[in-house]
Amino acid sequence: MSMRGHGMKRFVLLSLLALLPALLVVAFYLIKDPFHVVKPYQGKVYDEGDTLSLTINWGHVTIESFKYFDPQEHFDSFIFGSSLSGYYRIQDWRRHLPADARPFHFNATRETLHGILDKLRYLTAHGTHIRHALLIIEDEMLQRRPLDADVLYVRHPQTTGDVSWWKFHQMFFNTYRHPDIIAYLICPEAMTRRVLDKGYATTDITTRIEPLNEGYYRWADSVIAVNPAVYYTPQHIARYRHNMKCMPCPSKITAEVEDLLRGIADVLDQQGADYHIIIPPHYATEAISSSDLYQMEAIFGAARVHDYSHDAAMGSDLHYYYDDGHLIAQECARLMDSAYQALTLPSPYLKP
Secondary structure (H helix, E strand, C coil): CCHHHHHHHHHHHHHHHHHHHHHHHHHHHHHHCCCCCCCCCCCCCCCCCCCCEECCCHHHHHHHHHHHHHHHHCCCEEEEECHHHHHCCHHHHHHHCCCCCCEEEEECCCCCHHHHHHHHHHHHHHCCCCCEEEEECCHHHHCCCCCCCCCCCCCCCCCCCCCCHHHHHHHHHHHHCCHHHHHHHHCHHHHHHHHHHCCCEECCCCEEEHHHCEEECHHHHHHHHHCHHHHCCHHHHHHHCCCCCCCCCCCCCCHHHHHHHHHHHHHHHHHCCEEEEEECCCCCCCCCCHHHHHHHHHHHCHHHEEECCCCHHHHHCHHHECCCCCECHHHHHHHHHHHHCCCCCCCCCCCC
């Protein structure tokens, strides 16, 4: 072999050695798939007994779960909303649906009106008939914008033209490269506290009903039902207690927000869907403004919009919540019962 050939062989070998650490990092990412965005969804997110996980983009899981189960389930009824909608349980919603309805949770963490409209259009393009829908639209959602620069909230590329597949996976890979993430994946027991403190991982592991894309707190629900004091300890109350804000809040519906709301109404109306909107209470925060409520009623119809954001008792008592924002499933069921029976609470703030 010539000197030139030996030189080229040496160059290639040295180049491979130099690239080896980067190749190992990439291979480890593909094998571990820490955020559940690389490997195809196979019917579950958590393994049995999991008590710790990297934080997951639930908007992505929702789409992948729908794609996986819909060919067998043929879903036609959907609950839309943020994580606040997650505890409006399918089993409780079924009381207000026909016996042949096929319900599914179509939620996402920190969902936006943009995200709901994206999902409705995705379902329409998919050829899905939306027979029934329940939308949980908290007051804050009226001003929330998509957080497409954050791996926890970035929208699924199949539902929006604003996020490419390249951008989507690049974001997750760049987040994975953080030393704390890699250290956690190599040795979770040693790094748990540090990773949790930085928000990379969570112990908030719900029991999952995968075909419904539904999570619930089995232990919390059972304890709250039997002995609430075990759950609502003084430490729990102190952790989540906040000062109450003034009520009602200022108007949030701008021209852009109105367009989004009308877009949502148009898709649901074109589908001929039977749908309802619940505006839930939120601990220590404001009620929706009267002008925003009236505008939503004008867009969707007063009979479909059910405002509970002004409920003074539910807005000031942590015993209605798992934390400082998520209503317990029992209260979500009660609000659904009220909404479907047209028993929207009278408002001392919004209506005469």
